[in-house]
Amino acid sequence: MQRIAPRQDVALMKGYHSPQVEVKVRLNTNESPYPVPLGWKQALAQQIEKIEFNRYPDRSALQLRSAIAQLHGVEANQVLCANGSNEILQSILLAFGGASRTALVFEPTYALHSHIAHITQTNVAIAQRDENFSIDLDSLAQEIQKAQPSVSFFCSPNNPTGMVDSPQVLELALKQNTGLTVVDEAYGQFSSFSVLSLLDEELPLVVVRTFSKTWSMAASRLGYMVAPSWVVQACESVMLPYHLDALKQQAGILALKFHDEMQQRVAELVDQRDLLFEKLKEFDLQIWPSEANFILFRPLKMSGPKLWEELLKRSILVRDCSSWPRLDNCLRVTVGTPQENDIFIQALQEVLNE
Numbered sequence: 089m090q091r092i093a094p095r096q097d098v099a100l101m102k103g104y105h106s107p108q109v110e111v112k113v114r115l116n117t118n119e120s121p122y123p124v125p126l127g128w129k130q131a132l133a134q135q136i137e138k139i140e141f142n143r144y145p146d147r148s149a150l151q152l153r154s155a156i157a158q159l160h161g162v163e164a165n166q167v168l169c170a171n172g173s174n175e176i177l178q179s180i181l182l183a184f185g186g187a188s189r190t191a192l193v194f195e196p197t198y199a200l201h202s203h204i205a206h207i208t209q210t211n212v213a214i215a216q217r218d219e220n221f222s223i224d225l226d227s228l229a230q231e232i233q234k235a236q237p238s239v240s241f242f243c244s245p246n247n248p249t250g251m252v253d254s255p256q257v258l259e260l261a262l263k264q265n266t267g268l269t270v271v272d273e274a275y276g277q278f279s280s281f282s283v284l285s286l287l288d289e290e291l292p293l294v295v296v297r298t299f300s301k302t303w304s305m306a307a308s309r310l311g312y313m314v315a316p317s318w319v320v321q322a323c324e325s326v327m328l329p330y331h332l333d334a335l336k337q338q339a340g341i342l343a344l345k346f347h348d349e350m351q352q353r354v355a356e357l358v359d360q361r362d363l364l365f366e367k368l369k370e371f372d373l374q375i376w377p378s379e380a381n382f383i384l385f386r387p388l389k390m391s392g393p394k395l396w397e398e399l400l401k402r403s404i405l406v407r408d409c410s411s412w413p414r415l416d417n418c419l420r421v422t423v424g425t426p427q428e429n430d431i432f433i434q435a436l437q438e439v440l441n442e
């Protein structure tokens with residue numbers, strides 16, 4: 089049999105993987121270190137008994153959308169849910185990107201924005217953040233002018249740098265842009281600024297959020313967009329039918345009933361992040377201030393990959409970002425529990441100072 093070759097561009101793709109290694113301290117994928125509230129699990133178990141598994145789920149996921157809409161003070165038709173925010177990003181590019189259209193990204197940033205653009209055969213225009221990893225206003229206007237993007241991706245706080253894009257950046261992007269301005273706020277709740285308040289039916293602004301990070305629900309694979317209803321409608325039209333299973337819909341609806349507990353976890357992580365930042369300052373590292381649940385840093389007296397390896401030997405897994413654009417030698421550590429953070433700091437002490 090002759091094997092059939094995949095699309096040529098797909099054959100060259102590497103896929104997107106973060107190593108899944110068994111370790112004691114896992115600080116590499118920005119998950120919450122805290123389990124979901126016990127009450128949520130119990131309530132979900134009760135709901136499972138009621139699910140009619142022989143029937144397709146509610147295709148529009150209306151109850152879940154309404155609950156999320158209520159949380160953000162918008163209408164249900166301005167919310168779209170999906171299997172993780174990555175599926176949301178994909179639907180945006182399927183509906184608004186594609187061949188002969190362009191997506192604009194500002195590196196260094198979340199790799200999936202350009203990765204999914206490639207998969208959907210959307211051209212990718214790569215612009216650069218300045219030396220502090222901020223987006224310069226003059227270059228922003230120029231890049232949009234030059235690329236004429238159908239979709240511009242922002243990530244605020246930005247993964248992996250941890251910094252938020254200023255309101256000025258996003259306002260200018262909206263003013264200059266003839267396409268969609270997509271703000272990936274996967275870490276929005278850890279930061280003091282969100283563009284959600286700008287949302288308007290007449291503004292081509294899309295805000296993307298996820299239950300994976302702040303809501304301790306990475307295993308559930310649930311994300312959503314808040315956007316004008318005409319954007320929601322277009323993205324919905326490229327989703328597969330019944331893509332959101334009944335169990336996931338219930339999981340999301342119930343999670344919103346535990347909003348206060350979830351917020352407590354966020355507040356705790358923000359405190360821990362600030363503490364971890366202070367401790368990192370005591371080492372020979374370049375560190376970037378973060379408004380997310382992770383911190384980017386670069387060892388100054390050892391190579392990044394070497395430090396990554398030394399940490400792994402001690403059963404601590406962080407993210408090696410050293411092969412990402414402009415992040416040579418950089419590592420990214422997710423904020424863990426106080427105990428996990430201590431173990432990480434202790435290991436740094438051993439590796440860097442002894």
Ligand SMILES: *Cc1c(COP(=O)(O)O)cnc(C)c1O
Nearest residue numbers: 172173174198247274298300311
């Ligand atoms: C983790 C992350 C996501 C999330 O993905 P899910 O598919 O919702 O788990 C999206 N955007 C950014 C910037 C992320 O870091």
